[in-house]
Amino acid sequence: MKKYSAFSLLRNAFSHNRDWPEAWRSPEPKPEYDVIIVGGGGHGLATAYYLAKEHGARNIAVVEKGWIGGGNTGRNTTIVRSNYLWTEASLLYEKSMQLWEGLSQDLNFNVMFSQRGVYNLGHSLQDMRDIERRVGANRLNGIDAEVVTAAQIKKAIPIINTSPAARYPILGASLQRRAGVARHDAVAWGFARAADALGVDIIEQCEVTGINRENGRVTGVETTRGSIRARKVGVVVAGNATVLADMAELRLPIESHPLQALVSEPMKPVLDTVVMSNAVHGYISQSDKGELVIGAGIDAYNGYGQRGSFQTIEHTLEAIIELFPVLSRVRMLRMWGGIVDICPDACPIISKMPVGGLYFNCGWGTGGFKATPGSGWVFAHTIARDEPHDLNAPFDLRRFETGALIDEHGAAAVAH
Amino acid sequence: MLLIACPYCGERAETEFSYGGEAGIARPKDPHALSDEQWADYLFMRKNSRGMHRELWNHAQGCRRWFEVERDTVSYVIKECYEIATPATSRDNQSRAD
Ligand SMILES: Cc1cc2nc3c(=O)[nH]c(=O)nc-3n(C[C@H](O)[C@H](O)[C@H](O)COP(=O)(O)OP(=O)(O)OC[C@H]3O[C@@H](n4cnc5c(N)ncnc54)[C@H](O)[C@@H]3O)c2cc1C
Numbered sequence: 001m002k003k004y005s006a007f008s009l010l011r012n013a014f015s016h017n018r019d020w021p022e023a024w025r026s027p028e029p030k031p032e033y034d035v036i037i038v039g040g041g042g043h044g045l046a047t048a049y050y051l052a053k054e055h056g057a058r059n060i061a062v063v064e065k066g067w068i069g070g071g072n073t074g075r076n077t078t079i080v081r082s083n084y085l086w087t088e089a090s091l092l093y094e095k096s097m098q099l100w101e102g103l104s105q106d107l108n109f110n111v112m113f114s115q116r117g118v119y120n121l122g123h124s125l126q127d128m129r130d131i132e133r134r135v136g137a138n139r140l141n142g143i144d145a146e147v148v149t150a151a152q153i154k155k156a157i158p159i160i161n162t163s164p165a166a167r168y169p170i171l172g173a174s175l176q177r178r179a180g181v182a183r184h185d186a187v188a189w190g191f192a193r194a195a196d197a198l199g200v201d202i203i204e205q206c207e208v209t210g211i212n213r214e215n216g217r218v219t220g221v222e223t224t225r226g227s228i229r230a231r232k233v234g235v236v237v238a239g240n241a242t243v244l245a246d247m248a249e250l251r252l253p254i255e256s257h258p259l260q261a262l263v264s265e266p267m268k269p270v271l272d273t274v275v276m277s278n279a280v281h282g283y284i285s286q287s288d289k290g291e292l293v294i295g296a297g298i299d300a301y302n303g304y305g306q307r308g309s310f311q312t313i314e315h316t317l318e319a320i321i322e323l324f325p326v327l328s329r330v331r332m333l334r335m336w337g338g339i340v341d342i343c344p345d346a347c348p349i350i351s352k353m354p355v356g357g358l359y360f361n362c363g364w365g366t367g368g369f370k371a372t373p374g375s376g377w378v379f380a381h382t383i384a385r386d387e388p389h390d391l392n393a394p395f396d397l398r399r400f401e402t403g404a405l406i407d408e409h410g411a412a413a414v415a416h
Numbered sequence: 417m418l419l420i421a422c423p424y425c426g427e428r429a430e431t432e433f434s435y436g437g438e439a440g441i442a443r444p445k446d447p448h449a450l451s452d453e454q455w456a457d458y459l460f461m462r463k464n465s466r467g468m469h470r471e472l473w474n475h476a477q478g479c480r481r482w483f484e485v486e487r488d489t490v491s492y493v494i495k496e497c498y499e500i501a502t503p504a505t506s507r508d509n510q511s512r513a514d
């Protein structure tokens with residue numbers, strides 16, 4: 001791998017940027033791999049990278065049906081935080097946060113991780129009690145968290161409406177200063193380039209259509225580019241998790257829903273942090289290009305169509321204008337949808353499956369971008385050792401039988 | 417926005433309805449007789465079909481009755497809306513829990 005540096009930028013400028021090497025190869029699939037990762041989103045690519053880097057695995061392929069990062073990785077609103085309520089969840093997301101903090105250096109790729117802080121607003125006394133409880137829980141787990149008042153919010157974010165006369169007045173917020181945003185495409189590309197440099201084959205335009213098994217063990221996958229044998233198969237396909245589980249005759253507690261986002265026309269800087277509100281349901285940040293990045297809620301129905309309904313967008317924009325009346329005349333530029341894998345307890349499944357050598361990582365739903373490095377890190381461990389890491393052991397599929405759910409709905413400001 | 421034909425009121429906008437998820441999941445007659453695995457299957461496991469999906473809708477802002485819809489989850493096109501199939505076993509794509 002040719003290292004990116006200020007010097008390489010300069011040198012390539014002199015040759016009019018014509019000599020940059022490709023960031024990753026596009027190899028033909030080999031007949032057999034030790035590990036196949038199905039799904040070339042951020043999570044799949046991170047899994048392959050950490051398998052190679054931390055566990056010395058070499059013969060690995062990532063098989064992606066479209067182009068890498070074209071799923072939810074390239075469609076999300078990029079909020080990264082670790083202030084979840086329950087210990088199991090907060091430790092998992094905090095592992096990810098720590099990896100984010102060194103990721104650009106580790107990958108030699110600027111993922112533009114920007115720790116600009118995330119405010120989760122409270123609009124009622126009950127919201128504020130929940131916020132205080134969550135902030136307390138976060139601190140006990142060593143995660144930075146603060147309760148801030150409406151006056152402090154107004155000082156930090158002058159365009160927000162903190163008037164007590166608002167329909168849903170802002171009473172306060174939780175603030176995680178280490179939280180922020182990152183550049184989603186760069187995360188996929190950075191992991192792909194670093195994994196490729198460690199010998200991982202990244203195979204795009206290759207859809208998995210079957211999971212081959214013999215005597216209760218996985219033996220490989222069928223794809224649109226032929227069969228590939230493998231000793232182990234790790235599946236990380238977000239909204240399509242059930243489709244892949246069906247191929248191995250397994251059942252999942254997952255339901256797929258459309259989730260939408262939209263961006264405005266670019267404008268001068270007005271918002272240098274991230275604001276989320278569960279009560280009115282909207283969240284917003286401003287990209288480096290100047291676009292306001294706004295996320296909506298999921299559509300209620302099951303859907304795989306990568307688009308959602310207009311009324312969902314309308315509802316979100318009502319919330320944004322409630323919080324920021326000054327934005328009422330801003331024009332929206334683009335909107336799109338992804339398919340999110342919703343799990344009953346709003347927590348992921350990172351688990352061995354009842355078929356030997358088969359592993360699933362899914363159920364991240366509306367909030368898995370922040371977990372990309374940590375998810376890959378624990379999933380790599382699970383695949384390499386054939387047993388979960390302490391951090392993901394509670395996220396086993398069997399929790400739905402034992403009842404040990406990790407309920408991150410509501411209380412944890414869980415939207416994203 | 418979907419246009420949903422309530423079997424009792426006719427075609428109305430989606431915003432008049434609320435969604436009830438996968439249809440045809442019958443509550444087990446004797447829950448105590450089930451293993452943890454079977455109970456988990458009834459409570460949590462879902463078909464989540466990519467393609468034709470049989471689901472429940474409630475006409476919340478109209479007649480307030482529940483009914484079933486067959487809808488394609490990729491194109492979102494509704495094939496059919498009908499009264500709840502009784503008994504639940506009369507259609508073939510049953511949940512394994514019952
Ligand atoms: C609008 C929106 C906003 C969001 N906002 C946030 C946010 O602010 N913060 C946050 O933390 N999270 C957010 N999320 C959630 C986050 O995007 C996801 O949880 C995360 O990106 C999932 O990553 P992934 O790599 O598992 O999935 P993906 O990036 O979807 O990757 C899965 C890949 O699998 C591939 N695939 C599927 N089927 C097959 C097959 N049969 N064969 C081969 N490949 C296959 C797909 O093509 C896809 O590329 C948001 C999601 C959406 C849609």
Ligand SMILES: [Zn+2]
Nearest residue numbers: 422425475479
């Ligand atoms: Zn009706």
